[in-house]
Amino acid sequence: MQIKNFKIDGTLKELTEHRMRELPLACYETTIHDNIHGYIPLHWHNEFQFVYLVKGEAMFQINEINIKVEKGEGLFINSGCVHMAREENNSGCTYICLNVAPNFVLSQELYTTLVAPYVEATNIPFLHLLPTETWANNILTSLLKINQIIKSCPPFFEIDICVQLAFIWKNLIMNGITLEHEQKEMRKNQRIKQMLNWIHLHYDEKILLDDIAEAGKISRSECCRYFKRMLNTTPLTYVSEYRIQKSLILLQQPDSNVTDVAYQVGFNSTSYFIEKFRKWMNMTPLAYKKLKNH
Structure with missing residues (x-):
């Protein structure tokens, strides 16, 4: 499924409810030029966003920073960060996009100490996920697995997704970034x-x-x-x-x-x-x- 017309409110907050029936997450396969604007317009949402490029290349803007992402690479975009994407070089850019509520990546008991500080950090609007980095490659691999799990819906697939999310978050915080709150x-x-x-x-x-x-x-x-x-x-x-x-x-x-x-x-x-x-x-x-x- 792809969202082709982003509905946003006055603050650019996306109004789409990113969830499956059972879980507060959604996974899309997006081709940029299929959007009504020909690009992904500026917007933000409370969910974390994980991106994996399966074809082409794109220029993403997150807050005031531009970052070029190529096939096989990905992004982590933090909650509340304004972002957009444009295809580069008519490459037919297609990417897998996972939006997930921050309070769902780990259990409630762990959210306050292991998730909330990253949501609130002002120095992590995004992370560029490069397959040459072990921690980032683990995240990209799990993202592909979640996309496949959602497509096939095996028995107890909800548990499989939760396992992959916990693995993603563990690798992200193992990256060793020092958090700042300005x-x-x-x-x-x-x-x-x-x-x-x-x-x-x-x-x-x-x-x-x-x-x-x-x-x-x-x-x-x-x-x-x-x-x-x-x-x-x-x-x-x-x-x-x-x-x-x-x-x-x-x-x-x-x-x-x-x-x-x-x-x-x-x-x-x-x-x-x-x-x-x-x-x-x-x-x-x-x-x-x-x-x-x-």
Whole structure:
């Protein structure tokens, strides 16, 4: 199964419930270009995410850091970290993605001492899992096993999954990373989510840089630095790109037209909407509409 249209709230939190009927986890096989946007958009969730690339290569962004991941490699993405992914070099990138609730990887009695400190650490937004490292290769192998267990559902498969999760977590914490908990970093993550939340609630209105900065309770210049560091863009460029994202769904409706969609998502000029759309999607809104309708 693949999620092709990420539903997110104003803070970019993904609204998908990542769970099987029996367990608070979900495993997907994802081909990046099959997503409605052509990439995996910026989002976050409370679950840990483990990724294993089975084909191609991709550029992942986690918080403000970009990391290239190739076939056979993987990632651990920590709870609450904003992330996205784009395919590299038209490689047809496909990956296995396991999302699991942090309080499920180990028993309740062990969560406080062996899991929670990693959730709260500010220096582990992600770990790059390289098969040349024994601990990382063990995690990648167990990830493949969990994917196969879920596909085949043998008797007592829930226990098999729990065994593999415990093994994954043991190898992750054996990596020896020294945990850090910086209040400044926590405030930074909270402020960027506040500003994104404001944009997502008001994207169809006139938006000024002052409005975005006020949402994060910071100055205009600091607001620009936040967006540059964490999203590698400017606040107003992010607004335009988010409007384009919202327009993709509207353009697929049979009775929609380009001008109406432009104004619905907050552009005050059809020509400006077309210019920005072409820059972002490498085609005009009308060409995109015809492609999707076909």
